[in-house]
């Protein structure tokens with residue numbers, strides 16, 4: 384039974400090798416991805432995966448929890464310390480992932496059909512903040528079980544707090560949500576608190592994308608103004624796939640919403656890996672890493688602007704930014720595919736004014752992963768050149784009558800693209816990682 388993966392299942396072993404090679408040979412610019420450490424992966428693939436531990440430390444439904452109780456308490460303590468929480472705060476480290484963490488918050492503090500107000504998906508918000516399609520389809524649990532009335536960014540892509548206030552005073556939501564998946568500016572949590580107080584709402588911040596900046600105090604502090612803060616642990620925080628809910632101590636019912644409300648046994652291997660990562664987050668090296676993420680993001684954004692690309696909001700204050708492709712007359716889906724062909728991973732993204740999330744006019748670019756590999760501002764100049772050359776070729780071969788599939792079929796025979804692809808492999812190989 385205890386053979387190595389290579390011996391036990393060569394098929395999966397081979398897929399694992401291919402994926403590792405893909406990650407190492409390419410330029411990873413998906414804003415929500417990162418490369419976690421070998422120590423985190425060691426904790427993930429450990430005997431902690433075997434243990435059932437329903438309940439909270441000291442109050443479990445199974446025996447044999449002495450060790451995992453200590454582990455979970457350690458993880459909670461590190462989480463509160465890493466995010467500089469005072470004694471008003473408590474946390475739950477059991478959510479399997481970010482969407483589940485948000486669902487647990489709603490289950491804990493809302494009644495079915497209560498109103499929620501978050502940033503709309505086409506404005507950069509996240510599905511789990513109550514997304515409903517423009518035709519009114521309630522695609523998510525958050526829009527099915529609650530009445531979601533989202534706010535939006537203005538035409539330049541920026542949050543307008545006066546407009547949010549006007550809407551909130553009319554809607555009177557029970558929960559006001561700050562946080563986004565594709566917003567390149569910081570949040571004014573103090574202003575959002577005033578709005579929440581004025582309409583009698585709880586205030587929650589979902590800092591999934593920016594938690595690395597919050598922990599290192601390089602962006603505004605949501606803990607000063609919010610009742611609840613949720614975060615994933617695998618984006619800028621660079622840990623395993625998991626999530627944490629921080630809540631003011633009088634909102635203890637959120638613990639029951641996680642278990643038994645939504646989940647069963649916690650994944651103790653994930654909790655071990657989160658604990659390992661939180662220790663790293665508290666180091667000076669991690670702060671320097673986040674400073675470099677910001678410097679790289681600004682540099683790459685500036686380089687692309689200098690080459691004539693239009694950037695939503697005109698720049699960035701965090702790890703990501705959005706390119707507005709409208710004046711280039713080519714869709715985000717095509718640019719995503721052609722960049723993928725040469726070895727640059729990005730994702731198509733809606734920009735302000737877009738109606739369809741499936742055929743949007745933007746691409747989202749983020750630098751946490753390339754920064755983890757050791758790339759700096761000089762390397763951003765090179766990456767901007769790769770992106771620019773690829774997009775130019777993408778526009779060259781673009782024709783409206785071609786379907787996306789037909790468009791992609793042209794890549795293989797294209798010498799310019801094949802040369803860029805080779806250059807990217809040799810560029811990426813200068814930054815060995817795993």
Ligand SMILES: Cc1ncc(COP(=O)(O)O)c(C=O)c1O
Pocket residue numbers: 415480481482483509511562563564589590591592615625
């Ligand atoms: C702001 C925000 N919240 C929540 C999530 C959901 O996290 P998960 O994919 O772990 O469910 C994401 C994921 O991208 C996100 O960007």
